[in-house]
Amino acid sequence: MTALLSIRNLHATVEGTPILNGIDLDVNPGEVHAIMGPNGSGKSTLAQVLAGHDAYEVTQGEILFNGENLLEMEVEERAWAGLFLAFQYPVEIPGVSNIQFLKTAVNNQRKARGESELDAVSFMKMAKECAKQVDLSPDFLKRGVNEGFSGGEKKRNELMQMLLLKPRLGVLDETDSGLDIDALKVVADGVNSLRAENRSFIVVTHYQRLLNHIVPDVVHVLSGGKIVKTGDKSLALQLEEYGYGEFGIDEQAAG
Amino acid sequence: MANSNKPEDLIRNEYEHGFVTDIEADTFEPGLDEEVITRLSQIKGEPDWMLEWRLQAYRKFLTMTEPDWANVSFPPIDLNSISYYSAPKKDSDKPQSLDEVDPELLRTYEKLGIPLHEREALAGVAGATPNPNVAVDAVFDSVSVATTFKEKLNDAGVIFCPISEAVHKHPELVKKYLGTVVPQGDNYFAALNSAVFSDGSFVYIPKGVRCPLELSTYFRINAANTGQFERTLIIADDASHVSYLEGCTAPMRDENQLHAAVVELVALDDAEIKYSTVQNWYPGDKNGKGGIYNFVTKRGKCEGRNSKISWTQVETGSAVTWKYPSCVLKGDNSVGEFYSVALTNNYQQADTGTKMIHMGRNTRSTIIAKGISAGRSNQSYRGLVRFGPGAQGARNFTQCDSLLIGDQCGAHTFPYIESKNQSATLEHEATTSKVSDEQMLLCRQRGIDPEQAVSMIVNGFCKEVFKELPMEFAVEAGKLLEVSLEGAVG
Numbered sequence: 001m002t003a004l005l006s007i008r009n010l011h012a013t014v015e016g017t018p019i020l021n022g023i024d025l026d027v028n029p030g031e032v033h034a035i036m037g038p039n040g041s042g043k044s045t046l047a048q049v050l051a052g053h054d055a056y057e058v059t060q061g062e063i064l065f066n067g068e069n070l071l072e073m074e075v076e077e078r079a080w081a082g083l084f085l086a087f088q089y090p091v092e093i094p095g096v097s098n099i100q101f102l103k104t105a106v107n108n109q110r111k112a113r114g115e116s117e118l119d120a121v122s123f124m125k126m127a128k129e130c131a132k133q134v135d136l137s138p139d140f141l142k143r144g145v146n147e148g149f150s151g152g153e154k155k156r157n158e159l160m161q162m163l164l165l166k167p168r169l170g171v172l173d174e175t176d177s178g179l180d181i182d183a184l185k186v187v188a189d190g191v192n193s194l195r196a197e198n199r200s201f202i203v204v205t206h207y208q209r210l211l212n213h214i215v216p217d218v219v220h221v222l223s224g225g226k227i228v229k230t231g232d233k234s235l236a237l238q239l240e241e242y243g244y245g246e247f248g249i250d251e252q253a254a255g
Numbered sequence: 256m257a258n259s260n261k262p263e264d265l266i267r268n269e270y271e272h273g274f275v276t277d278i279e280a281d282t283f284e285p286g287l288d289e290e291v292i293t294r295l296s297q298i299k300g301e302p303d304w305m306l307e308w309r310l311q312a313y314r315k316f317l318t319m320t321e322p323d324w325a326n327v328s329f330p331p332i333d334l335n336s337i338s339y340y341s342a343p344k345k346d347s348d349k350p351q352s353l354d355e356v357d358p359e360l361l362r363t364y365e366k367l368g369i370p371l372h373e374r375e376a377l378a379g380v381a382g383a384t385p386n387p388n389v390a391v392d393a394v395f396d397s398v399s400v401a402t403t404f405k406e407k408l409n410d411a412g413v414i415f416c417p418i419s420e421a422v423h424k425h426p427e428l429v430k431k432y433l434g435t436v437v438p439q440g441d442n443y444f445a446a447l448n449s450a451v452f453s454d455g456s457f458v459y460i461p462k463g464v465r466c467p468l469e470l471s472t473y474f475r476i477n478a479a480n481t482g483q484f485e486r487t488l489i490i491a492d493d494a495s496h497v498s499y500l501e502g503c504t505a506p507m508r509d510e511n512q513l514h515a516a517v518v519e520l521v522a523l524d525d526a527e528i529k530y531s532t533v534q535n536w537y538p539g540d541k542n543g544k545g546g547i548y549n550f551v552t553k554r555g556k557c558e559g560r561n562s563k564i565s566w567t568q569v570e571t572g573s574a575v576t577w578k579y580p581s582c583v584l585k586g587d588n589s590v591g592e593f594y595s596v597a598l599t600n601n602y603q604q605a606d607t608g609t610k611m612i613h614m615g616r617n618t619r620s621t622i623i624a625k626g627i628s629a630g631r632s633n634q635s636y637r638g639l640v641r642f643g644p645g646a647q648g649a650r651n652f653t654q655c656d657s658l659l660i661g662d663q664c665g666a667h668t669f670p671y672i673e674s675k676n677q678s679a680t681l682e683h684e685a686t687t688s689k690v691s692d693e694q695m696l697l698c699r700q701r702g703i704d705p706e707q708a709v710s711m712i713v714n715g716f717c718k719e720v721f722k723e724l725p726m727e728f729a730v731e732a733g734k735l736l737e738v739s740l741e742g743a744v745g
Contacts (some may be wrong), residue, residue, distance in 0.1 A: 051700050055692070078615075079702035086702075091693040095715030105701035105710060112702065144715065161701060 082168030543602025546574025
């Protein structure tokens with residue numbers, strides 16, 4: 001099988017400090033990969049590098065997405081190719097309504113793929129359905145993007161966007177942090193509803209509990225900017241039980 | 256990562272309206288003295304009292320010096336290098352009929368992107384127009400060349416005409432109100448305007464009349480080296496209502512052009528005036544060369560009780576702007592409003608804001624000012640709220656927000672508060688924010704083109720002001736911001 005995402009020897013720095021020190025990772029279509037690791041191990045950096053955040057400089061290595069060189073693509077081109085990042089800390093865009101933002105996003109993507117733009121009525125219908133699926137009232141569509149949203153509402157808003165945009169690869173950057181168990185379940189249900197043969201996910205998380213609901217095919221442990229261990233879903237349970245220390249990973253040293 | 260999509264890199268707009276229309280103009284030699292003013296007055300066939308008023312203003316002007324307190328800098332202006340009269344030659348004798356409109360001028364409007372219905376209104380001599388709710392009084396250089404919808408306004412008793420015409424036809428109204436809001440010697444540029452004003456609009460809404468049309472005037476600067484000294488006077492008599500729209504744009508040129516307009520509004524008992532501006536004068540090129548100097552005095556007087564004056568403006572043009580549309584709240588329970596979006600880019604400088612002078616009891620004012628600075632531009636909000644001794648129970652709310660795009664621009668706030676009445680209350684809120692990399696990343700990660708992302712974020716920031724604009728203008732204003740931030744978006 002050809003991997004949807006193929007990362008080879010990826011090194012990245014932020015302001016000259018090395019964060020990723022040689023990542024190798026293959027994600028096949030339909031797979032869910034969990035990336036775990038202590039704070040500062042480089043989990044979020046990996047997610048941001050995939051999205052194309054320009055604060056991170058890739059110094060070595062390559063990333064192929066659907067056979068194309070991801071690192072040569074602009075941020076929006078990656079989105080058009082089907083890469084979605086659910087942000088750890090979604091920002092507010094005051095005065096821009098969620099619905100306007102989403103419609104612009106959906107239609108930009110459709111246009112980039114040579115599809116016709118959606119009319120207002122069918123878009124609204126679709127957006128309302130997605131909002132309902134993540135348990136957000138339709139009022140949230142009219143409010144400014146993340147403006148005055150609680151932490152949990154912001155995360156659910158991210159998920160709603162993913163449901164609307166139906167990416168090839170969904171990257172969830174600690175989407176579970178700060179969520180109570182009910183919200184966690186809503187997020188997991190949303191992701192599970194999108195699981196499909198041709199769609200993959202990378203779930204970045206600090207805790208195992210999300211993985212009870214989104215059952216991963218592969219679990220990776222990241223430490224010091226490298227994948228130090230790879231296993232199946234049982235690896236996450238072992239980590240939860242014994243802690244990172246058992247795997248020779250010093251949680252304190254991570255920075 | 257080789258990303259050239261930071262917001263500041265997107266702000267590279269070339270002025271779309273840069274062209275010069277080739278119309279023969281009847282233009283004075285540059286220079287200013289009493290003889291020039293007398294000739295100007297004679298050409299316009301003005302009565303003696305008008306000439307005398309101009310000369311009085313000129314004598315006051317001679318005793319004044321150019322103000323230097325604004326937070327802007329520019330080379331000194333040589334007033335003797337400016338020509339004080341210019342008129343399209345073909346129609347120099349009071350052009351009234353649309354038949355006579357120079358085809359070149361109509362093409363100019365087309366290039367300026369004036370909405371189609373307004374172009375047709377200008378060109379449609381037969382009177383047919385798809386939008387009968389906008390009356391257009393076009394000012395091209397110094398003489399009004401087209402006035403439409405006269406009849407509909409006449410039926411309502413509304414007077415809407417060039418001020419040069421009002422001087423002849425309605426001298427009693429002009430004499431009674433001209434200079435009562437902005438006196439001849441109010442400030443250096445207002446005094447200059449009073450002496451040499453070329454033309455402008457005059458509006459009178461009679462008692463109890465709700466003006467049946469939105470009144471719209473387009474000011475365009477055309478002939479090279481011609482200063483523009485527009486003078487507008489709007490009077491809303493008891494319990495009347497009027498909404499006036501003003502939009503501006505100018506051809507590209509290298510020399511700086513001085514524009515010193517005066518706008519006076521008078522609202523009598525229970526009257527309401529809404530004055531909306533979209534200003535898009537040539538701001539200079541991206542290196543700061545050229546552009547309009549815009550030194551405007553706009554002031555409204557809520558003379559009567561329960562009267563209301565509302566200024567809404569979207570300012571994206573001019574190299575240097577110096578402008579404070581103000582309200583004098585004299586009548587008890589009168590209301591003043593100021594809603595403003597000012598966008599500066601490249602090397603533009605703007606020192607703008609408002610004054611709310613509370614004199615009457617229970618007077619109320621609201622100020623919402625949104626400033627967007629990009630490129631190397633520099634922008635200041637300067638606002639005065641004054642409560643006089645008689646302003647019992649008066650209230651003001653001020654909100655002043657700045658948005659920075661990139662890290663080479665500046666935003667400054669200078670609020671002045673003076674209170675001589677203990678019972679007055681004032682609230683002031685101010686914020687400064689940036690179009691952040693994170694906002695851009697979120698938009699782009701969702702597949703939104705970076706130019707469209709900047710435009711969307713900026714439009715969101717201005718939402719509170721845009722909703723105050725009349726429909727036609729709200730659309731135009733949104734577009735104008737896009738154009739000012741970069742060329743074609745969406």
